[in-house]
Amino acid sequence: MAERCAVIGVGQTHHKSRRDDVSIAGLVREAAQRALADAGVTWSDIDAVVLGKAPDMFEGVMMPELYLAPALGAVGKPIFRVHTAGSVGGSTALVAAHLITAGIHRRVLTVAFEKQSDSDAMWALSVPQPFSAPLLAGAGGYFAPHIRAYMRRSGAPRDTGMLVAVKDRLQALKNPYAHLHIPDISLQMVEESVMLWDPLHYLEACPSSDGAAAMVLGTEAAAAEAQAATGKRPAWVQGMAMRSEPTMFAGRDQVNPQAGRDCAKDVYAQAGIENPREDLDCAEVYVPFSWYEPMWLENLGFCAEGDGWKLTQEGATALDGGDIPWNCSGGVLSSNPIGASGMLRFLEVALQVRGEAGEHQVDGVRRALGQAYGGGSQFFAMWVLGTEKP
Amino acid sequence: MSPPTPRQGHRPVAVVSFAQADNLRREGARNEVEMLLPVIGEVFANVGITKDDVGFICSGSTDYLVGGPFSFVTALDAVGVWPPRSESHVEMDAAWALYEAWVRLQEDDIDAALVYGFGKSSLGNLGEIFALQLDPYVMAPLWPDPVSLAALQARALLDSGRTTEQELAEIAARNRRRALTNPNAQVAGEFDVAELLAEDYVVSPLRRHTLPPITDGACAIVLAVGGRAYELAERPAWITGIDHRVETHAIGARDLTHSPSTRKAGEIAGALDGGIDIAELHAPFASQEVVVRDALSLGDNVDVNPSGGVLAANPIMSAGLARIGEAASRILDGTAGRALAHATSGPLLQQNLVAVLERG
Numbered sequence: 001m002a003e004r005c006a007v008i009g010v011g012q013t014h015h016k017s018r019r020d021d022v023s024i025a026g027l028v029r030e031a032a033q034r035a036l037a038d039a040g041v042t043w044s045d046i047d048a049v050v051l052g053k054a055p056d057m058f059e060g061v062m063m064p065e066l067y068l069a070p071a072l073g074a075v076g077k078p079i080f081r082v083h084t085a086g087s088v089g090g091s092t093a094l095v096a097a098h099l100i101t102a103g104i105h106r107r108v109l110t111v112a113f114e115k116q117s118d119s120d121a122m123w124a125l126s127v128p129q130p131f132s133a134p135l136l137a138g139a140g141g142y143f144a145p146h147i148r149a150y151m152r153r154s155g156a157p158r159d160t161g162m163l164v165a166v167k168d169r170l171q172a173l174k175n176p177y178a179h180l181h182i183p184d185i186s187l188q189m190v191e192e193s194v195m196l197w198d199p200l201h202y203l204e205a206c207p208s209s210d211g212a213a214a215m216v217l218g219t220e221a222a223a224a225e226a227q228a229a230t231g232k233r234p235a236w237v238q239g240m241a242m243r244s245e246p247t248m249f250a251g252r253d254q255v256n257p258q259a260g261r262d263c264a265k266d267v268y269a270q271a272g273i274e275n276p277r278e279d280l281d282c283a284e285v286y287v288p289f290s291w292y293e294p295m296w297l298e299n300l301g302f303c304a305e306g307d308g309w310k311l312t313q314e315g316a317t318a319l320d321g322g323d324i325p326w327n328c329s330g331g332v333l334s335s336n337p338i339g340a341s342g343m344l345r346f347l348e349v350a351l352q353v354r355g356e357a358g359e360h361q362v363d364g365v366r367r368a369l370g371q372a373y374g375g376g377s378q379f380f381a382m383w384v385l386g387t388e389k390p
Numbered sequence: 391m392s393p394p395t396p397r398q399g400h401r402p403v404a405v406v407s408f409a410q411a412d413n414l415r416r417e418g419a420r421n422e423v424e425m426l427l428p429v430i431g432e433v434f435a436n437v438g439i440t441k442d443d444v445g446f447i448c449s450g451s452t453d454y455l456v457g458g459p460f461s462f463v464t465a466l467d468a469v470g471v472w473p474p475r476s477e478s479h480v481e482m483d484a485a486w487a488l489y490e491a492w493v494r495l496q497e498d499d500i501d502a503a504l505v506y507g508f509g510k511s512s513l514g515n516l517g518e519i520f521a522l523q524l525d526p527y528v529m530a531p532l533w534p535d536p537v538s539l540a541a542l543q544a545r546a547l548l549d550s551g552r553t554t555e556q557e558l559a560e561i562a563a564r565n566r567r568r569a570l571t572n573p574n575a576q577v578a579g580e581f582d583v584a585e586l587l588a589e590d591y592v593v594s595p596l597r598r599h600t601l602p603p604i605t606d607g608a609c610a611i612v613l614a615v616g617g618r619a620y621e622l623a624e625r626p627a628w629i630t631g632i633d634h635r636v637e638t639h640a641i642g643a644r645d646l647t648h649s650p651s652t653r654k655a656g657e658i659a660g661a662l663d664g665g666i667d668i669a670e671l672h673a674p675f676a677s678q679e680v681v682v683r684d685a686l687s688l689g690d691n692v693d694v695n696p697s698g699g700v701l702a703a704n705p706i707m708s709a710g711l712a713r714i715g716e717a718a719s720r721i722l723d724g725t726a727g728r729a730l731a732h733a734t735s736g737p738l739l740q741q742n743l744v745a746v747l748e749r750g
Contacts (some may be wrong), residue, residue, distance in 0.1 A: 055459035066736040083481035102496035244477035259474035
């Protein structure tokens with residue numbers, strides 16, 4: 001890195017099923033203004049904007065960075081649009097971070113959003129495409145067979161996914177921005193919810209949300225200025241990486257993808273992490289369906305292959321009493337503005353490292369991992385943030 | 391040999407290889423992966439490397455051409471990223487993918503990158519698709535098509551006295567004449583300006599010859615840094631400046647006869663310092679060539695669009711990257727010392743990228 005990069009401001013919307021009170025521009029601007037205020041800067045302090053979102057068909061607006069340029073204060077500046085499927089929120093933050101570490105800009109505003117109520121993501125994911133068989137199953141239908149393969153391989157008890165569903169919803173109660181607040185969530189409630197894609201019950205799936213996330217990233221000098229202005233400490237990027245693997249390749253393992261393992265290895269090497277469970281204080285990981293917690297625990301090296309479910313069953317990943325809390329914000333299972341879901345993971349670890357997470361704060365966080373994945377478990381984006389400069 | 395000092399960044403980055411598909415009105419049954427496969431093969435073969443020799447991959451495309459989500463996902467199979475690679479995608483013209491790769495190459499953990507773009511315009515109706523690029527609350531419900539919008543811009547330009555219908559016909563004829571020497575061009579030939587002016591208007595004041603063709607296409611570039619570039623190419627095309635800027639989306643709030651975003655990007659990229667031998671401009675309508683040329687203060691001594699430009703072939707989502715590739719080709723083959731490439735995105739030149747490429 002030519003320059004160090006820090007998160008100096010974060011902002012998000014209250015995530016909801018429908019935000020009929022705002023346009024798409026209003027939605028992204030709400031998150032962006034909160035991030036600017038958090039960083040103690042104004043629109044004119046921003047050098048460039050990097051926008052991310054999932055497929056354009058989710059709102060029916062082609063290349064919406066063009067329409068959103070004035071709302072994001074980008075007129076006369078560079079605006080950039082990233083799309084890497086479900087991992088996009090994470091990838092977008094990484095593209096923005098590289099504009100800082102490469103020494104191109106001083107302060108970059110990065111924003112991700114989805115306004116799912118404007119369209120129907122299930123439909124948009126299932127449009128028959130030329131030359132390929134239609135899936136007509138949405139994301140849950142795609143991932144359920146991989147989950148069943150995981151259960152068969154690992155011998156995980158059938159309630160493992162339901163435990164995650166309850167834990168993340170309990171944690172969401174401590175996050176005022178979370179979409180789902182279900183105070184009486186219980187194993188019984190999850191088990192009694194309708195079976196959508198065996199073994200996934202309705203309450204083991206992410207919701208469909210309108211929402212946006214934004215961060216201001218800055219150089220070391222910008223971080224010092226922000227800290228002087230706001231009294232809030234920066235969260236330093238200690239490592240960042242992306243990995244992709246092909247779609248049509250028989251050698252892939254979609255249950256424990258090589259791209260995820262390689263990406264984690266890269267980001268840990270940069271951040272000097274040898275044992276993720278011990279060296280990291282918490283993690284925000286893209287778990288859109290409950291079973292992805294044990295699967296990603298293994299993929300990210302928090303335990304040996306086949307043991308992920310044991311950590312979940314032991315409560316190791318719970319904010320309340322766990323040694324390595326995962327998704328203290330409630331995670332994707334509690335808020336899912338798709339394009340922003342990955343950025344929310346990246347943003348939540350910034351909150352944790354800065355000690356700004358409020359009720360869902362983990363005590364004494366020094367280093368934390370943010371992860372996002374997309375496509376058919378084939379695109380990965382990760383960063384490690386810390387209180388210390390890299 | 392040493393690279394020229396870049397105006398931005400601190401690591402000199404060069405285009406060392408460019409390959410493109412034949413630009414066709416209809417690719418027919420070949421899908422995007424099949425269009426890209428030979429292009430990716432060629433762009434690596436040109437410099438004797440493989441996918442394993444690049445540290446970063448970035449592409450540009452839009453889902454709206456294929457009418458389904460994630461069109462870039464399977465396209466990546468044309469590269470065959472196994473073992474997994476560091477890779478990203480922009481939902482923009484691939485010229486912006488090249489910008490992302492250029493940024494990434496400023497960090498010293500990698501020394502080469504692959505950039506590609508693709509689009510099959512023949513699958514849908516571009517007039518309807520581009521209407522969906524407009525403000526979804528105010529503009530898009532009126533379904534303004536890109537030709538009608540471009541006609542508004544051309545009318546404003548004619549009214550300003552900065553061009554004539556005769557000049558627009560001459561621009562179209564010149565580009566398609568230049569395309570005669572471009573084996574990848576879709577529309578090339580000698581056209582009589584008087585005959586062109588006898589055509590009916592498509593949307594006044596635009597006649598058919600002022601419009602770009604509808605094109606299926608793809609292209610790819612390999613970028614390399616410093617000494618690695620000299621290992622791969624005899625005359626690398628060094629990117630000494632590159633920048634992009636956007637204007638407001640509100641067409642009514644813009645002076646459509648000027649392109650301040652092009653000018654600002656050009657200033658930052660060093661394009662206004664003079665000494666430009668050739669320029670490849672991404673001006674889909676003949677009238678837009680006037681606007682871009684003026685924004686960059688390109689005089690008569692600059693050879694504009696030796697490839698024929700996008701009036702000769704307009705592969706959506708890779709046309710901007712192809713301008714960089716065509717400009718770089720003139721450095722790589724030794725016929726130019728300093729070249730300018732321009733790419734655009736959005737309605738009526740809303741967003742623009744300018745790159746300056748130089749001989750070492």
